[in-house]
Amino acid sequence: MGLLTFKGGIHPDDGKSLAKDQAIVEIMPKGDLVYPLSQHIGAPAKPTVAVGDYVLKGQKIAEAGGFVSAPIYASVSGTVKALEPHFNPTGSKVPCIVIENDGAYTEVEYPESKPFNLMTKDEVMSRIADAGVVGMGGAGFPTRVKLSPKEPDKIEYIIANCAECEPYITADYRRMLENTKELVSGMRVVLSLFDNAKGIFGVEDNKKDCISVLEEAIKDEPRMSVKTLQTKYPQGAERQLIFATTGRAINSTMLPADAGCVVDNVETLVTIHNAVIKGRPSMERVVTVSGDAVANPGNFKVLFGMNQAEVVEAAGGFKTQPQKVISGGPMMGFSMFTLDTPITKTSSSILGFTEDVVAKLKPSACINCGRCVEVCPSRIIPSRLADFAERHDEDSFTKQNGLECVECGSCSYVCPAKRQLKQSIGSMRKIALANRKK
Amino acid sequence: MSENYNISSSPHVRDKVTSSNIMLMVTIALLPATFFGIYNFGMPALINIVLTTATAVLAEFVYEKLMHKDITIGDFSAVVTGLLLALNLPPTLPYWMGPLGAVFAIIVVKQLFGGLGQNFMNPALAARCFLLISFTGKMTYFVYDGVTGATPLASLKAGEAVNTMDMLLGTTAGTIGETSVIAIMVGAIFLLLMGVIDLRIPGTYIVTFVVFITIFGGHGIDAQYITAHLCGGGLMLGAWFMATDYVTSPITKKGQIVYGICLGCLTGLFRLFGGSAEGVSYAIIFSNLLVPLIERVTLPKPFGKGGEK
Numbered sequence: 001m002g003l004l005t006f007k008g009g010i011h012p013d014d015g016k017s018l019a020k021d022q023a024i025v026e027i028m029p030k031g032d033l034v035y036p037l038s039q040h041i042g043a044p045a046k047p048t049v050a051v052g053d054y055v056l057k058g059q060k061i062a063e064a065g066g067f068v069s070a071p072i073y074a075s076v077s078g079t080v081k082a083l084e085p086h087f088n089p090t091g092s093k094v095p096c097i098v099i100e101n102d103g104a105y106t107e108v109e110y111p112e113s114k115p116f117n118l119m120t121k122d123e124v125m126s127r128i129a130d131a132g133v134v135g136m137g138g139a140g141f142p143t144r145v146k147l148s149p150k151e152p153d154k155i156e157y158i159i160a161n162c163a164e165c166e167p168y169i170t171a172d173y174r175r176m177l178e179n180t181k182e183l184v185s186g187m188r189v190v191l192s193l194f195d196n197a198k199g200i201f202g203v204e205d206n207k208k209d210c211i212s213v214l215e216e217a218i219k220d221e222p223r224m225s226v227k228t229l230q231t232k233y234p235q236g237a238e239r240q241l242i243f244a245t246t247g248r249a250i251n252s253t254m255l256p257a258d259a260g261c262v263v264d265n266v267e268t269l270v271t272i273h274n275a276v277i278k279g280r281p282s283m284e285r286v287v288t289v290s291g292d293a294v295a296n297p298g299n300f301k302v303l304f305g306m307n308q309a310e311v312v313e314a315a316g317g318f319k320t321q322p323q324k325v326i327s328g329g330p331m332m333g334f335s336m337f338t339l340d341t342p343i344t345k346t347s348s349s350i351l352g353f354t355e356d357v358v359a360k361l362k363p364s365a366c367i368n369c370g371r372c373v374e375v376c377p378s379r380i381i382p383s384r385l386a387d388f389a390e391r392h393d394e395d396s397f398t399k400q401n402g403l404e405c406v407e408c409g410s411c412s413y414v415c416p417a418k419r420q421l422k423q424s425i426g427s428m429r430k431i432a433l434a435n436r437k438k
Numbered sequence: 439m440s441e442n443y444n445i446s447s448s449p450h451v452r453d454k455v456t457s458s459n460i461m462l463m464v465t466i467a468l469l470p471a472t473f474f475g476i477y478n479f480g481m482p483a484l485i486n487i488v489l490t491t492a493t494a495v496l497a498e499f500v501y502e503k504l505m506h507k508d509i510t511i512g513d514f515s516a517v518v519t520g521l522l523l524a525l526n527l528p529p530t531l532p533y534w535m536g537p538l539g540a541v542f543a544i545i546v547v548k549q550l551f552g553g554l555g556q557n558f559m560n561p562a563l564a565a566r567c568f569l570l571i572s573f574t575g576k577m578t579y580f581v582y583d584g585v586t587g588a589t590p591l592a593s594l595k596a597g598e599a600v601n602t603m604d605m606l607l608g609t610t611a612g613t614i615g616e617t618s619v620i621a622i623m624v625g626a627i628f629l630l631l632m633g634v635i636d637l638r639i640p641g642t643y644i645v646t647f648v649v650f651i652t653i654f655g656g657h658g659i660d661a662q663y664i665t666a667h668l669c670g671g672g673l674m675l676g677a678w679f680m681a682t683d684y685v686t687s688p689i690t691k692k693g694q695i696v697y698g699i700c701l702g703c704l705t706g707l708f709r710l711f712g713g714s715a716e717g718v719s720y721a722i723i724f725s726n727l728l729v730p731l732i733e734r735v736t737l738p739k740p741f742g743k744g745g746e747k
């Protein structure tokens with residue numbers, strides 16, 4: 001039997017060798033810290049501080065704005081300087097809390113932590129919710145919501161997304177190697193919420209060292225197992241990962257819980273460990289800085305709110321002038337026009353490329369070659385759907401299952417005519433999804 | 439710090455394959471058959487190939503220039519069309535007919551319908567059929583080694599014996615590029631290895647055709663008869679190079695199977711029960727017309743659909 005995987009997908013150059021062997025380095029911010037109120041899917045958080053307030057590291061500065069929302073904590077001690085709009089990594093100006101760092105990093109006194117084995121499920125859940133944990137792989141879905149399915153007894157698998165299928169990013173890889181215990185502990189915490197669940201670590205087979213350290217770390221954990229996945233993009237896409245590890249297939253109208261699954265990525269599980277076992281809120285994450293324009297690619301433990309330009313400086317700055325700078329991976333990340341934007345809960349990496357390969361490409365007519373159909377993990381017809389999208393034919397778009405797209409970008413990647421398939425489909429999907437909700 | 443980094447929608451990396459290198463690979467794959475045609479039929483074949491291919495490219499250039507469109511001759515698709523048409527012409531054709539067909543292929547079949555990717559029929563084959571209807575005599579006149587003679591398939595239809603070894607090698611009468619199965623297969627294997635085509639369409643086409651003539655050919659399982667049918671009448675050229683044309687074949691995987699079956703049955707039907715000995719060209723352009731219908735009924739089931747919810 002071959003390795004576990006899904007049908008379709010692509011094999012882009014992974015570029016991981018640039019930062020793979022660089023151990024995580026903790027770096028400290030110099031300038032002001034900027035916290036967007038919306039670092040997650042759902043309602044923005046509501047500020048609980050005013051300009052001029054002195055705050056401590058680990059103090060709540062904004063509370064959840066609803067059930068699907070998450071609080072935000074100060075990652076430094078200092079003075080609230082402003083509540084004003086700033087650019088976030090996706091290029092929108094959004095309301096933010098700005099804190100002037102006093103450099104003392106005075107931390108709040110965390111309440112005495114109760115031993116984990118004495119905590120009730122409700123206590124575990126409220127700790128996760130209070131800590132402001134959200135899905136840190138990129139989507140930013142509040143973890144509390146994910147861990148509150150209608151029927152918790154029907155959850156059979158907790159899947160740790162250890163695929164890290166995006167090229168260049170090595171943050172999860174380093175976490176798996178350096179924080180194996182915390183990762184396994186995070187899994188133990190999540191498993192404590194679901195009595196009938198088994199924990200699966202789904203790791204791509206290009207990370208053999210992670211597989212062996214994880215197997216060693218869970219040898220006394222009867223409820224956990226490590227599964228080796230084929231190295232292929234988008235192996236870490238939620239639906240594809242669920243299929244590869246459990247053989248269950250869900251579509252756009254279903255949640256992982258409908259297939260008895262909950263999926264959390266590596267960084268999220270480590271943050272859950274910090275929240276529940278150590279009682280510390282979500283304040284930091286590991287960020288990969290890489291790409292051919294970066295002087296010393298590496299992996300850094302960064303406090304939320306830190307300016308991305310400072311993070312790049314920590315990696316030696318740019319050795320060549322980059323044409324393109326990306327927040328996240330090259331397949332699904334956002335290109336940024338400026339680095340004057342903060343690290344947020346979902347910033348997995350900063351990539352700088354000397355050459356923007358996409359800018360030179362001129363889209364030409366579709367030749368109907370079917371490569372997009374071949375690679376599409378959702379098994380739809382991207383070229384056709386992009387045509388519908390460009391003609392704004394929402395009816396045909398929906399009928400031919402355009403909503404099933406996961407926007408992984410594999411179609412645009414392989415298209416020999418260099419069409420912006422994902423972009424067209426993505427724009428139409430937003431409109432069609434909004435209409436579906438009506 | 440510079441504030442002018444490029445912005446674009448993801449993905450920010452792309453595969454190196456482009457439409458023009460795909461077309462270039464198809465052109466390269468056609469070269470063995472082209473060179474064999476020139477070797478086999480001599481100067482007239484060479485002149486026909488050069489004139490027809492050059493006219494196809496020129497027609498595309500002139501049309502796009504006049505219509506103020508982007509010039510797309512760099513994508514090699516006109517080269518492929520011209521060359522494919524030339525390979526489907528008898529070597530003895532008057533030198534103006536091939537170019538006329540090339541103009542028809544590029545202007546009428548391809549450009550008037552919107553250019554690359556928009557034509558609903560294979561331009562080279564549509565032009566061949568246009569020439570076949572307009573100049574039936576010249577288009578079905580074959581000379582080999584100075585002797586006017588029937589193509590092997592016509593002989594087969596007339597009940598005569600044929601030499602299948604000659605048909606494999608290609609030392610028979612026929613159109614410029616269709617005679618040598620070996621030369622065609624060299625190109626086809628190249629395309630398969632480069633991932634330009636896969637076995638779905640040509641495989642189903644050939645298998646279906648074999649089944650069809652075994653049942654209806656009246657010879658039963660007669661290896662000699664089946665081989666002669668497979669090697670003759672441009673079936674190999676059609677199956678590997680023209681049925682696999684991306685633009686005019688279904689994009690869905692199941693659709694490609696259905697399309698292959700249609701091709702096999704139609705070719706068999708035309709050959710066994712039709713007026714002429716061959717039938718590949720008509721089978722392909724007829725099946726081209728069925729493609730939208732085939733795609734409609736073979737829409738793939740998306741991932742996760744039909745699940746519990």
